[in-house]
Amino acid sequence: MACEEGLEHGAGAWPCEEGRGQGAGASACEEGAGQGAGAWPAGPLGPAGPDLRADLAGIPLANPVLVASGTFGYGREMARWFDLRLVGGIVTKGTTLAPRAGNPPPRIAETPAGLLNSIGLENPGVETVIREEIPFLRQFGVPIIVNIAGERVEEYAALAAKLDGVEGVSGLEVNVSCPNVRAGGMLFGTDPAASAAVVRAVRAVTCLPLLVKLTPNVTDIVAVARAAREAGADALTLINTLKGMAIDVRRRRPLLGAISGGLSGPAIKPVALRMVWEVAAAVDLPIVGCGGIMTGRDAVEFLLAGATVVAVGSATLVDPLAAPRIVTEMAACLAGEGFRSVREVVGLAHRAALEPLAEGSEQS
Numbered sequence: 001m002a003c004e005e006g007l008e009h010g011a012g013a014w015p016c017e018e019g020r021g022q023g024a025g026a027s028a029c030e031e032g033a034g035q036g037a038g039a040w041p042a043g044p045l046g047p048a049g050p051d052l053r054a055d056l057a058g059i060p061l062a063n064p065v066l067v068a069s070g071t072f073g074y075g076r077e078m079a080r081w082f083d084l085r086l087v088g089g090i091v092t093k094g095t096t097l098a099p100r101a102g103n104p105p106p107r108i109a110e111t112p113a114g115l116l117n118s119i120g121l122e123n124p125g126v127e128t129v130i131r132e133e134i135p136f137l138r139q140f141g142v143p144i145i146v147n148i149a150g151e152r153v154e155e156y157a158a159l160a161a162k163l164d165g166v167e168g169v170s171g172l173e174v175n176v177s178c179p180n181v182r183a184g185g186m187l188f189g190t191d192p193a194a195s196a197a198v199v200r201a202v203r204a205v206t207c208l209p210l211l212v213k214l215t216p217n218v219t220d221i222v223a224v225a226r227a228a229r230e231a232g233a234d235a236l237t238l239i240n241t242l243k244g245m246a247i248d249v250r251r252r253r254p255l256l257g258a259i260s261g262g263l264s265g266p267a268i269k270p271v272a273l274r275m276v277w278e279v280a281a282a283v284d285l286p287i288v289g290c291g292g293i294m295t296g297r298d299a300v301e302f303l304l305a306g307a308t309v310v311a312v313g314s315a316t317l318v319d320p321l322a323a324p325r326i327v328t329e330m331a332a333c334l335a336g337e338g339f340r341s342v343r344e345v346v347g348l349a350h351r352a353a354l355e356p357l358a359e360g361s362e363q364s
């Protein structure tokens with residue numbers, strides 16, 4: 001189905017305000033202030049706190065903290081830990097047309113300040129996801145964004161066509177960035193023309209908001225971001241994992257069954273921030289900032305760099321309560337800095353970067 005004028009699924013009830021730049025308060029979100037509760041209210045959505053609502057390409061979110069694909073499954077296990085209504089939105093595990101068993105084990109390796117994974121898109125296939133997983137998630141009333149992946153352009157289009165119109169699906173995240181599959185995935189995302197071909201094919205069959213998830217394993221991420229925008233992307237998710245590997249000394253062989261994997265966690269945060277910064281400066285699309293976010297302060301850094309919302313990935317694997325905790329911490333951090341809404345913060349560091357540094361604050 002082609003996109004008809006004004007037929008945007010899930011168009012927000014209120015527009016995303018542009019207003020930016022209301023002054024930073026005197027107190028910074030201090031280093032390490034992320035852990036635990038801040039001074040500001042126990043509940044993240046208390047009336048005295050900043051307005052956390054966000055608009056992601058027409059998807060209205062109660063707060064700007066999504067859970068990142070592949071680190072939250074389809075929410076079943078996590079629903080035992082906390083009320084899923086506390087997060088802004090749920091991005092599902094990468095979903096393919098047919099079920100996939102994924103890569104041989106071991107599929108996870110710890111690294112300093114992060115982890116390597118080579119899951120290989122294990123998932124039950126889109127039919128099961130539509131029949132069993134979406135209805136489960138729907139009960140929480142939180143926007144559901146389905147992450148889709150394929151080996152061929154036609155598979156992405158077929159997935160989008162199947163998910164279009166499924167009750168409760170608010171958007172699609174087009175995964176052209178998985179480093180752990182032999183065909184498709186990152187092979188599309190490292191080439192602007194191939195990324196565009198995928199996005200164009202998906203755009204042709206659905207009006208759902210399209211987030212395109214980009215890989216950091218490129219020299220020029222702006223070129224891929226531009227190509228995705230021109231092909232019809234409504235938003236961009238930055239970043240997927242960085243390709244890496246680990247060696248098992250005792251067994252004298254690669255530690256992961258798939259030999260290489262994707263690096264995530266705090267180790268990649270500076271790379272993710274730099275990429276969000278570059279794309280925000282060059283491409284006029286909302287950005288989901290993702291990569292190493294462990295605290296509310298990390299999340300605010302991404303907003304300042306130009307992300308409209310953030311996604312929490314590996315943090316959930318070390319602390320199942322990470323995402324709701326980060327919502328609370330982010331609210332405390334914003335309140336402490338004198339912000340009244342999340343929207344004021346988005347991209348603010350770009351404006352500040354144009355101003356001269358205060359005397360004595362030059363960097364070496």
Ligand SMILES: Cc1cc2nc3c(=O)[nH]c(=O)nc-3n(C[C@H](O)[C@H](O)[C@H](O)COP(=O)(O)O)c2cc1C
Pocket residue numbers: 068069070071093094095117119121147175178213239240241263264265266268290291292293311312313314315
């Ligand atoms: C175990 C694991 C599985 C993942 N699976 C997917 C996936 O299926 N689709 C996808 O687009 N990204 C996947 N990712 C990437 C994350 O969504 C996220 O982009 C990345 O981990 C960086 O964020 P983080 O540092 O907060 O984890 C996966 C990451 C991990 C750690």
